[in-house]
Amino acid sequence: MDALFTLLSQLGPISEDLKSQIAARLQFVSIKRRQTVLTQGKICDHLFFVSKGLLRAYYEKDTEEITSWFMMENDFFISVLSFFRRMKSYETIVAMEDCELIYISYDDLMDLYATSLEFNIIGRKLTEYYYCKSEERLLAIRKQTAVERVEFLMQNSPGLIDRVPLKYIASYLGVTRETFSRIRALY
Amino acid sequence: MDALFTLLSQLGPISEDLKSQIAARLQFVSIKRRQTVLTQGKICDHLFFVSKGLLRAYYEKDTEEITSWFMMENDFFISVLSFFRRMKSYETIVAMEDCELIYISYDDLMDLYATSLEFNIIGRKLTEYYYCKSEERLLAIRKQTAVERVEFLMQNSPGLIDRVPLKYIASYLGVTRETFSRIRALY
DNA sequence: TTTATTTATTGACATTTATCACTTAAATGA
DNA sequence: TCATTTAAGTGATAAATGTCAATAAATAAA
Numbered sequence: 001m002d003a004l005f006t007l008l009s010q011l012g013p014i015s016e017d018l019k020s021q022i023a024a025r026l027q028f029v030s031i032k033r034r035q036t037v038l039t040q041g042k043i044c045d046h047l048f049f050v051s052k053g054l055l056r057a058y059y060e061k062d063t064e065e066i067t068s069w070f071m072m073e074n075d076f077f078i079s080v081l082s083f084f085r086r087m088k089s090y091e092t093i094v095a096m097e098d099c100e101l102i103y104i105s106y107d108d109l110m111d112l113y114a115t116s117l118e119f120n121i122i123g124r125k126l127t128e129y130y131y132c133k134s135e136e137r138l139l140a141i142r143k144q145t146a147v148e149r150v151e152f153l154m155q156n157s158p159g160l161i162d163r164v165p166l167k168y169i170a171s172y173l174g175v176t177r178e179t180f181s182r183i184r185a186l187y
Numbered sequence: 188m189d190a191l192f193t194l195l196s197q198l199g200p201i202s203e204d205l206k207s208q209i210a211a212r213l214q215f216v217s218i219k220r221r222q223t224v225l226t227q228g229k230i231c232d233h234l235f236f237v238s239k240g241l242l243r244a245y246y247e248k249d250t251e252e253i254t255s256w257f258m259m260e261n262d263f264f265i266s267v268l269s270f271f272r273r274m275k276s277y278e279t280i281v282a283m284e285d286c287e288l289i290y291i292s293y294d295d296l297m298d299l300y301a302t303s304l305e306f307n308i309i310g311r312k313l314t315e316y317y318y319c320k321s322e323e324r325l326l327a328i329r330k331q332t333a334v335e336r337v338e339f340l341m342q343n344s345p346g347l348i349d350r351v352p353l354k355y356i357a358s359y360l361g362v363t364r365e366t367f368s369r370i371r372a373l374y
Numbered sequence: 375t376t377t378a379t380t381t382a383t384t385g386a387c388a389t390t391t392a393t394c395a396c397t398t399a400a401a402t403g404a
Numbered sequence: 405t406c407a408t409t410t411a412a413g414t415g416a417t418a419a420a421t422g423t424c425a426a427t428a429a430a431t432a433a434a
Contacts, residue, residue: 061330068326080322084315090326113308120307121300124314128271131318135267138325139255139277142361143248146391165411174329176392181413333421352381366421368383 001026003074004049004102012121021116025108031099038093044082046103050075053099054163058171059091067172070096070160076126080134096164146175150183188213190261191236191289198316199308208303212295218286225280231269233290237262240286241350245358246278254359257283257347263313267321283351333362337370 001023008014008022031037031053038044040059054072057079058065068091071077082089083106112119140152150173154161160169170180188210195201195209218224218240225231227246241259244266245252255278258264269276270293299306327339337360341348347356357367 059326059330066329068329081319081326084319113311117304117307120304120311124300124307124311127311127314127318131314131321132268132271134318134321134325138321138328139246141325141328142253142255143246167411177412178393178414179391182391185413354381363422364382365384365423369421372383 001051001102003051007074008122008126011125013118014122015118018116018118021112022104022119025104025112027103027105029101029103031095031101033095033098036092036094037101038079038082038089038091040090040092041088042082043086044079044089045106046078047083047106047109048077049102050077051100051102053095053097053101055093055095055099056164056168057091057093058168065168065171067168070164070168070172072163076130080130096168141174146173146179147183147186149173150175150180154184154187188238188289190238194261195309195313198312199305201305201309205303205305208299209291209306212291212299214290214292216288216290218282218288220282220285223279223281224288225266225269225276225278227277227279228275229269230273231266231276232293233265234270234293234296235264236289237264238287238289240282240284240288242280242282242286243351243355244278244280245355252355252358254355257351257355257359259350263317267317283355328361333360333366334370334373336360337362337367341371341374 004026005014005019005022037046037048037055038057048071050071050073052073054070055077056067057069057071057077058067060066069077071093077093078084079089079091079093081087082091086106109123113123140149144152153169153173166180166184167177170177173180175183191213192201192206192209224233224235224242225244235258237258237260239260241257242264243254244256244258244264245254247253256264258280264280265271266276266278266280268274269278273293296310300310327336331339340356340360353367353371354364357364360367362370
């Protein structure tokens, strides 16, 4: 929980009162590899924080699984469209390693937003932060060729390659495993 | 200005007091076709609302212009990464038609956030709304082939094709003009 | 209106990436 | 540990899309 509050306090001032209001609403869970925290077709009712471990969000395209995102230590995550629009999720979120998660329900989050100005500042910054990540991803996918995307990932997230089967990384980058493998072989 | 407040009031309650606080900070401008409202390399210091007209955000890739987004009546827009991260914009925003815009400065916006809980609710919803649009776009680009992307646009934004040179739409969809033209010819 | 410029279309060909088939390697579970 | 499953690598070929070049059409400017 310390890591969580450390992160939040970097986004804006956070009084002791707010801290305890948040803490009172947090829940904790340990999950095993391969367990899901959200299944396609369900509404994402929780905002999660990764204390430990690594998870993967994916959706179906034809018969294949396309990885939409990886979440790891100190990341917050939701299924964005499902959480904000309150509609069924197109994606499933599954643990790739044993994980420790902290989470808060949508309703509790809304309560905090409705009552605390401080919390709004923090929540807004967090939303902006992840919105920026989404835009960056959009830019990367559009701007770069397959080779450039692979290079970018290898330089910026070298750890990922050691923690995740490559086929998931390939689909995250929008290339087939074969192409990913061939591009890697160039180095 | 009516359209703007109508839109905002759909996102959350908005008192007369807040309304006048916002109104006091709004600025208005009419711009001609081809005028830019943001140039690559500058920091995006304003949040815009389109009362009338149509604009295009684009960036350079090698020697080409890639269209990142179109903005039209009732859209809010910023250059996301530049505005939130307070850094130089990689994109330029230019009017494709004569436009009427309403805008507010970054600093004024922050003032409102710092003082009004009501405004935070509205601002957060707005941010969430555009974050969702970004995610949708990401999904569309990744999930669909060129043909599917073109079909999707032709069905969902038929008006755009009549208002904008097709080459910009092609780059928005991430295909060359030639490919776009050939796909269109199938119908 | 006439000319100049920009935009769109089309064909031929090149390149990139995907698909399929197979082999090898690694991880997992009995 | 050994057998089974899953993942990764590689070659041959196919499909999708891009590139270049030429032309036609539309739009803007004189």
